[in-house]
Amino acid sequence: xxxxxxxxxxxxxxxxxxxxxxxxxxxxxSVLDVQNxxxxxxxxxxxxDIDLKINKGEFVxxxxxxxxxxxxxxxxxxxxxxSKTGTVSIYGHPPMSRKxxxxxxxxxxxxxxxxxxxxxTVRELVQLGTRNASNMFFWTNSKQKELVDxxxxxxxxxxxxxxxxxxxSGGQRQRAVIARALASDAEFILLDEPLVGIDRESRNSLLKxxxxxxxxxxxxxxxxxxxxxxxxxxxxxxxxxxxAIRFDGNTNDxxxxxxxxxxxxxxxxxxxxxxxxxxxxKEEE
Amino acid sequence: xxxxxxxxxIVAPFLEFVAPIIPGETFPYIFKLEMFQRALxxxxxxxxxxxxxxxxxxxxxxxxxxxxxxxxxxxGVAVGVVLGATSPLxxxxxxxxxxxxxxxxxxxxxxLTGDASIAIFLTGMLALGLVILRVSGGGITTEIHSYxxxxxxxxxxxxxxxxxxxxxxxxxxxxxxxxxxxACTIDPMAARIQGLPVRGIGLLFSIITAAVVxxxxxxxxxxxxxxxxxxxxxxxxxxxxxxxSCLIWTQVFGLSSVFFGLYLSSELNAGSGSMIALVSxxxxxIVAISKISYDYVYQTNEN
Numbered sequence: 221x222x223x224x225x226x227x228x229x230x231x232x233x234x235x236x237x238x239x240x241x242x243x244x245x246x247x248x249x250s251v252l253d254v255q256n257x258x259x260x261x262x263x264x265x266x267x268x269d270i271d272l273k274i275n276k277g278e279f280v281x282x283x284x285x286x287x288x289x290x291x292x293x294x295x296x297x298x299x300x301x302x303s304k305t306g307t308v309s310i311y312g313h314p315p316m317s318r319k320x321x322x323x324x325x326x327x328x329x330x331x332x333x334x335x336x337x338x339x340x341t342v343r344e345l346v347q348l349g350t351r352n353a354s355n356m357f358f359w360t361n362s363k364q365k366e367l368v369d370x371x372x373x374x375x376x377x378x379x380x381x382x383x384x385x386x387x388x389s390g391g392q393r394q395r396a397v398i399a400r401a402l403a404s405d406a407e408f409i410l411l412d413e414p415l416v417g418i419d420r421e422s423r424n425s426l427l428k429x430x431x432x433x434x435x436x437x438x439x440x441x442x443x444x445x446x447x448x449x450x451x452x453x454x455x456x457x458x459x460x461x462x463x464a465i466r467f468d469g470n471t472n473d474x475x476x477x478x479x480x481x482x483x484x485x486x487x488x489x490x491x492x493x494x495x496x497x498x499x500x501x502k503e504e505e
Numbered sequence: 506x507x508x509x510x511x512x513x514x515i516v517a518p519f520l521e522f523v524a525p526i527i528p529g530e531t532f533p534y535i536f537k538l539e540m541f542q543r544a545l546x547x548x549x550x551x552x553x554x555x556x557x558x559x560x561x562x563x564x565x566x567x568x569x570x571x572x573x574x575x576x577x578x579x580x581g582v583a584v585g586v587v588l589g590a591t592s593p594l595x596x597x598x599x600x601x602x603x604x605x606x607x608x609x610x611x612x613x614x615x616x617l618t619g620d621a622s623i624a625i626f627l628t629g630m631l632a633l634g635l636v637i638l639r640v641s642g643g644g645i646t647t648e649i650h651s652y653x654x655x656x657x658x659x660x661x662x663x664x665x666x667x668x669x670x671x672x673x674x675x676x677x678x679x680x681x682x683x684x685x686x687x688a689c690t691i692d693p694m695a696a697r698i699q700g701l702p703v704r705g706i707g708l709l710f711s712i713i714t715a716a717v718v719x720x721x722x723x724x725x726x727x728x729x730x731x732x733x734x735x736x737x738x739x740x741x742x743x744x745x746x747x748x749x750s751c752l753i754w755t756q757v758f759g760l761s762s763v764f765f766g767l768y769l770s771s772e773l774n775a776g777s778g779s780m781i782a783l784v785s786x787x788x789x790x791i792v793a794i795s796k797i798s799y800d801y802v803y804q805t806n807e808n
Contacts, residue, residue, distance in 0.1 A: 298698050300697065300698070320700065321699070321700035322699070326694070326698040328694070328695070335564050335565075335566070335690075337563045337564055338563070338564045338691060338742075339742060339745045339746055339748060339750070339751050340748045341746070341747040344747060344748045348684060348687060348691070348692075348696075349688075349695075351684055351699060351701055352699050352700040352701060353700045353701060356682065356685040356702075357681050357682060357685075358681075359681075360684065382747070401695075404699060
């Protein structure tokens with residue numbers, strides 16, 4: 221992939237900013253196309269003027285400080301939140317369209333996601349991912365069983381597939397949730413903070429898994445995280461979001477913290493930067 | 506001939522066949538006399554469907570919705586009795602379904618989350634029932650008493666048909682939609698993104714819960730509905746290790762509580778509904794204590 225030259229002129233806060241266009245080579249399959257999206261919630265603009273194109277096989281990391289609208293963007297892309305202006309098309313269809321059944325996988329924080337008053341095995345959980353509007357009244361058939369087997373194998377949970385998820389570690393549980401998203405044979409996978417609450421080792425193997433899904437299985441991945449180090453290790457392309465897209469480009473060109481501060485329209489207070497992710501990444505290194 | 510009577514005709518020979526080997530002095534009569542057979546059949550059907558519902562209610566943290574809807578049904582029964590209805594349960598059905606739809610809407614629109622909406626309907630409709638009974642001059646008669654605490658012997662052919670219809674439709678629905686309902690229950694957001702009509706399924710589930718609660722009112726009574734709806738499912742959670750095993754354990758605990766409760770109530774001449782509720786609570790207690798001590802022993806051995 222070509223690297224892009226990043227031109228940064230610090231914008232004033234609250235004004236439209238310069239953006240780096242990611243080069244899309246001709247003939248690539250467009251997975252996601254967001255145009256001019258603005259989302260307003262209870263009178264407050266959460267994200268504005270979002271233009272975003274993602275092609276097949278890309279691994280896109282979406283970063284930004286807390287409350288910058290990362291999750292809002294994901295939910296608006298998925299059609300769960302209505303945007304005030306703009307259009308979203310996924311594989312050429314509007315979100316929530318029936319034609320997208322089974323094409324989109326969604327993974328959120330596992331620990332806070334699943335209720336406690338339930339006994340359910342990994343296999344049973346993954347099986348739920350095969351359900352959509354067209355097969356909701358039917359029992360699982362052999363083709364769906366195959367998909368479930370494949371998904372469990374892909375995330376490497378074959379040896380615990382009949383174990384109650386409550387007995388798994390945080391990392392394993394997160395893998396089970398990813399397998400559920402894969403069980404529909406989803407091609408476009410959106411992850412919202414999948415690395416929260418799991419230990420470092422599971423985090424690394426999870427990132428490896430995502431990398432594998434992207435390279436070997438040809439999945440398209442959009443991952444939200446505030447773990448800058450983790451995203452830098454795996455994503456091809458990074459987007460820095462704070463109300464609007466402040467940076468969009470190759471991971472190698474992701475600006476350092478001082479430049480980032482300028483992009484955000486704030487004067488760096490400390491030379492080393494005061495963004496908590498930076499401290500976090502230092503610890504990791 | 507309704508569906509309930511039809512089923513009864515099928516199972517009656519079997520019940521009469523097992524009657525001689527049933528222990529106790531009065532308990533075998535439950536299998537012999539038609540009046541008691543009706544009661545037994547109603548209790549079994551209601552228990553099966555209540556167990557299925559209970560698991561999903563526990564996951565949603567809605568253990569008390571059964572109690573809430575039962576009280577709403579009581580309000581409906583009271584209105585029906587005062588209006589001189591021959592089968593006041595139909596009033597209860599209308600009241601209960603309306604309330605469950607409203608509660609579901611209040612919760613899914615996040616106007617009132619958690620138990621607050623249930624509490625409002627519970628007290629409001631119970632109060633309506635009591636006020637109407639008092640104003641009409643009836644007060645708490647034997648009939649009303651039987652709706653409060655359940656009276657298996659009041660189940661006539663009409664009630665049995667109604668109970669059977671509700672239970673069969675509910676079981677068929679829950680069995681066919683089991684996985685989808687589970688997906689919508691444990692992670693509504695993921696289910697919605699997968700393309701499942703989470704709202705519609707939630708609404709249907711609420712309506713079914715309401716109907717099942719009404720069918721339970723005659724068996725265990727308004728005040729004790731939760732005993733069959735939640736207790737067996739909660740007991741199963743303690744020892745089950747998968748969703749499927751929980752489904753099976755729920756039925757084991759539910760049905761054994763009903764049989765043992767009916768046995769004790771006929772031998773000791775105690776109320777059937779309250780005895781079933783008491784037995785299911787005791788079963789829960791025994792299983793919980795065994796599990797705690799088992800875990801304790803197991804863990805100390807491991808260390």
